Amino acid sequence: MYFVKVYVTYKDSVLDPQGEAVKNxxxxxxxxxxxxxxxxKYFEIQVSSKDESVEETIEAICDxxxxxxxxxxxxxxxxxxxxx
Amino acid sequence: MYFVKVYVTYKDSVLDPQGEAVKNxxxxxxxxxxxxxxxxKYFEIQVSSKDESVEETIEAICDxxxxxxxxxxxxxxxxxxxxx
Numbered sequence: 634m635y636f637v638k639v640y641v642t643y644k645d646s647v648l649d650p651q652g653e654a655v656k657n658x659x660x661x662x663x664x665x666x667x668x669x670x671x672x673x674k675y676f677e678i679q680v681s682s683k684d685e686s687v688e689e690t691i692e693a694i695c696d697x698x699x700x701x702x703x704x705x706x707x708x709x710x711x712x713x714x715x716x717x
Numbered sequence: 718m719y720f721v722k723v724y725v726t727y728k729d730s731v732l733d734p735q736g737e738a739v740k741n742x743x744x745x746x747x748x749x750x751x752x753x754x755x756x757x758k759y760f761e762i763q764v765s766s767k768d769e770s771v772e773e774t775i776e777a778i779c780d781x782x783x784x785x786x787x788x789x790x791x792x793x794x795x796x797x798x799x800x801x
Contacts, residue, residue: 676736
């Protein structure tokens, strides 16, 4: 089995209103040392070991479903797990 | 400056309806090798180097704001960056 972690974040050039809101909330709680917050999505995906092109599968899914490639960027890590 | 990455995910015992929906959508697209999808939140946080207890700050923010500790769990990585 493959265990894949996918991180989807806004491109640096795109405003992140959710991150901005979190930053403001953090400041209201009194944590003034926080300078910047960006928020993104995180996926943990299990892929069958029968898939012989995991990278291609993951990229296709990210492009089509998980990320809006106009505004977001993604990166992923693939780890092969022992079968139990 | 400190650069902190925070990952917030549902506890394993908690149903993840968003992940379930993503899995179904992926299957409709024809990627049948995907066995499981769990969805979480991802934060990139910049903390001032003046903060002498970054870990405590981050844990407090996670507990109070970023994660619902009843249903979610979080982990984080702190990296110290060179000042520019």
